[in-house]
Amino acid sequence: MHRRHSIFLLALLSCMGTAQAAREPVLKQIDLPHSYYWRELYLPQVTTGPGSVSFLPDGDALIYSMAGSLWRQRIDGDTATELTHAAHAYDDQPDAARDGRSVVFARYDGNAIELWRLDLVSGSEKPLTTGGAVNVEPRLSPDGRQLAWVSTQGTGHFNLFVADIDASGLRHVRNLLGERKSTLDRYYYSAFDHAINPSWSPDGKTLYVVSNPEIAWGTGDLWAVPVADPAQRRKVLSEETNWNARPELAPDGKRLLYASYRGRQWQQLWLTTPGGAAPLPLTFGDFDRRNARWSPDGRRIAYIDNQSGNTSLQVMDTLGGASHAIVPTTRQYKMPMARLVLDIVDEHGERTPARVAVLGNDARAYAPRDAWMHADDGFDRKLQATETHYFHCASPCALDVPAGQVQLWVQHGFVYSPWRKTLQAPAGRTTSLRAALQAQPLPATFGDWISADLHIHMNYGGHYRNTPANLAQQARAEDLDLAYDLVVNKEERVPDIASFRTDADPASTPRSLVQHGQEFHTSFWGHLGLLHLGDHFLTPDFSAYRHTAFASPYPTNGAIADLAHAQGGVVGYVHPFDTLPDPVHDAVLSDELPADVIEHKVDYIEVMGFSDHQATAQVWYRLLNLGFHLSTGAGTDAMANYASLRGPVGLNRVFLDTGGKRDVDSAMAALKAGHGFASNGPLLGLLLDEGKPGDTLGTTGRHHYRVALRSPVAVEHLELIHNGKVVKTFALTGDHRQFDAAGDLDLDGGWVLLRAWNDHADPQVLDLYPYATTNPVWLGEHVLAPSARDDAAWFASWLSRTIEAAAARDDYNTPEEKRTTLDYLSQARDAYRSLAGGEASTRSVQGTP
Incomplete structure (x- = not known):
């Protein structure tokens, strides 16, 4: 180590x-889709504030996690005593034994999360699991003889485990419910059911859990599982939970406490009964309360909230609701x-x-x-x-x-x-x-830039509570000029809908502009970024959500793009491709991008985003080869209130040459015109006969180029790309962070851009690998690349597969919706077929939506 x-x-x-x-x-051993959800919403994270809490038996003291350690503090005191501090590891999710002599907890060491036990008398620590799985949410039975927890052991899925526990450790370890594969097609969740959030009934006979048999959306319903006969499990309450409902029965056995959104945007505490009575709210507020625990006598509830933005620990009286923060003013370290x-x-x-x-x-x-x-x-x-x-x-x-x-x-x-x-x-x-800090900007001759992250989610169910003012501060720390918050649903919620507005947010500063746009969610057609909307938020915010009232694939992305353009919006495809689409071998290919491009409904594509930059660039190059003036944007897709995120804000950004103007209108004009470059680190400058990216020059002949590279990290490859092919490779020297060159090339029309990339990751770039690309400089009006016919045929084949997928859907609301959808896709495919056959098409040239 x-x-x-x-x-x-x-x-x-x-x-x-x-x-x-x-x-x-x-935690690569977890075999579940969409890790950016379950990792933040379910697994413990390192936060400077408290994360999880457990009462000690007297009800007057707590053990809680904070900053990677476990701490003990009296409710009426301000001194926290550090109980654990492991090198190379972080501790969380404590559960104190009823005799007050020990506490079990989860420890993350970078490879796995194992369960440990701390002896509160001697201070000794011993592992309870050692198999290299992810083990979380340990809960001791009231008599201290059994332990329930959630583990990926053996499957990679979150399953409910129970074992006997004594001084020697765990015995008779068993998966209580076993593995079950759902008959439903799920998108955000595994095909295999899970069981999470266990807690014991006061008599130690029943576990209350969250599980999702035959549930398509959300983490499932609240269930009661008899430990002696788990086949007799009983549904308590149906609800779309979101990883951390954590139901817990009161010591009196009559009230079931849990955290829920229940149609709201923020998670609060609710009460139902073991029989599943209609839930009633216990707490209120536009912030989250979660990870709640009853005191042993039922007179208090401890929980974690994020009202201040960061996490904090609160204790509330069950009767009357008076609460106060548990603040570790003094810390006694180990x-x-x-x-x-x-x-x-x-x-x-x-x-x-x-x-x-x-x-x-x-x-x-x-x-x-x-x-x-x-x-x-x-x-x-x-x-x-x-x-x-x-x-x-x-x-x-x-x-x-x-x-x-x-x-x-x-x-x-x-x-x-x-x-x-x-x-x-x-x-x-x-x-x-x-x-x-030392600056190394590009020479001013290459442009006067502002930087923009076009794809941020201010709040998305994370540990923290973000605000536009804090988002502006995050952007400022990242030297980001424009932060675009895209309001979007997380299944039934739309977390930032209250912040949506068509003008600049009042929290903007002279150095960091905050704007609110929209992401249209349909994982069938591909996701859209809707920027610069001039009138209202578009609803529904999603389509093709199977097993819901919005199951229909209509509206298509093209229909939504029309509505966005009607109010002055700018439309882009976001986080497009993790791999290069294969019209021949892909099991399903339903992405609508080619149709929307040829129908002039797309203004930009996130060549750099939460996807593979090189795979997306290959699709982009083929579209450029057909003469489509499709600009690159860039967006991190950062969930900016996460403790564990693919980020930070501004990780993927586009530099827009606005001539020094810092308003959103100028930024959007530069974005649509292709005046700029996208990057996760390297800065690129390109001049071709003094023309900049987005400009159009003469068609053929000899052209003079000037290129510049300035980068905070070493760059391995710097190349000029002409019509999708490398025509000039620059030999970088020194530290590979700064380079300037000029020369001449014979070019025969089409387009030219400059790109920088590395073969592999760099620990200083929190992304797949360093990458940057300029927009193209165009060589002539409407000049197609030599490979245009082949590229058009490829997109025609792609759309044939999209038509096949769309025709197979049986959940359109009306026959007219299906007919409209298939006609639109067929028209686009026919246009590509015409191009593949060498026929002229007005759709093959730059146009306005």
Whole structure:
């Protein structure tokens, strides 16, 4: 473990920036789709505030998780005592035994989550599971003789396990409900049922869980499962839960407490009965309350909320509802600590916010007490013990770290070089340090840019509660000029609908503009980004949701694009492709992109987004070859209130040449015109005969190019692409972070762009791999590439498969919806067939929707 830690520090903090090949998902042994949901909404995460809580038997003290450790604190006190502190690992989800002598908990070490037991008398810790699975939500039976928990052991799915427990550990371990494959086609959830959120009845005979047999959406219903005869399980309440309902029966056995949205946008506490009586709300508010636990006498409820934005621990009186925060004003650590004060300044000596990663000598991440801790969604296990954790520092910021060696990494967008520092922090003392950032912008001749992330979700069910003002601060820390919050549903909820507006959000600052748009959700046709809407939010916000009232594949994306354009909107395809579509071999191919492009309903495509950039670029190149002036946008798809996200905000961004204007109208005009480049790190400049990306030049002949590269990370490949083919490869030297070149090329029409990319991941770019691409410079009006006929035939084959998938759907609301859909797709396919046959088509040239 120490060797891996040292390698990680060398890779992350050195100036070499060598790309690495083995970036893998966090907890890759889990076999469930859409990890960005269950990882945040279900699994424990490292937060600077409290995460989970358990009462001690007297009901006057709590054990809770915070910042990767377990802590004990009296309800009437302000001192928290650290109980666990494991190097290379983070602890969460404590459950205290009724005799008060021990606590079981979950420990994440970068490879797995195992269950451990802490002896509260001796302080000794022992593992209960060691199989390398993901084991979470441990709950001791009232008599302390059995343990229930959720494990992926043996299947990769979340199943309910029960075992006897004694001083020697676990015995008679068994999967209580077994594996069951659903007959439903599920999208966000596994084909196999799960059972999560266990808790015991007061008599120890029944487990209350959340499970989803024959449920298409949500994590399922509330169930009562007799431990001695699990086949006799009984449904308590039907509801669309969202991973963390965590039902728990009151000590009196008459009230079942759980967390729910129940048609609202925020999760609050509700009460039903073991018989499933109509639930009544116990708490209210436009923020989340979750992870609730009864006190042993039933007089109090402890829970975690995010009313302040960060997580906090609250205790509420059951009668009367009076509540107060459990604040660890004083912390008694298990090891000597030191304090750091970090002051970050830009090239002008002015303080600036930035993203910061701090690693202590225990290989654990640290942050200020009030900062939001975030974590990457993948990492190279040869280089790191766990994924990178980071926070946004509003300079100056202060934090406590273990005494000894500390590593720091500061990043402020892409224009600034990463700042790194290794230092010794003396115990009991404060160390102040200044991070002076150095800018390396592109030469001004290449453009006057603003940067924009066109795809952010401000709130999406995560640990934190975000606001437009905080989103503006996140953007500022990432040196992002325009943050576009796309309001969207998470199944039955639309978390940010109250923030939707057509003008700039009042929380915008001169340096960070916040706008609200919309993502149209249909995983049948592909997702749309709807920007710059001038009048209203479009409903329904989704289609083709099987087994719901919105099951019909109509409206198509094309129909929605028309409605968006009618109110001045800008329409794009977002996070398009993880792999290159194959019209011959793909089991199903229903993406509508080719049809909407040839019908001029698409203004941009996220070549860089929550997808594979190179796969998406291959589709984009084929569209460019047909003369479609389709611009690249970029969007991170960051769930900006997550503790564990594919991010941060601005990870994938588009740089738009607005001539220095910083308003959204100018940004949208530049986006549609293709004046810019997309990147997750490298900055690219391209001039072709003084023409910039988006411009149109003469068709054939010799052209003079100038290129520039400035990058915060080392770049392996820098290439000029002509009509989808590499025509010039530049030999990068030095640190591969800065390059300028000029020369001449003979080009015969079509388009030219500049791209930079690496073969593999780089730990300094929290993405699949470093990548950047300019928009094309066009060589002549409506000049098709030599491969245009083949490309058109490929898209015609693609649309044949899309028509096949659309025709097979049996859930259109009316025959007219089906006919309209199939006619639209057939018309587009015929247009591609005409192009494949060499026939002219007005659809093959640039047009306005």
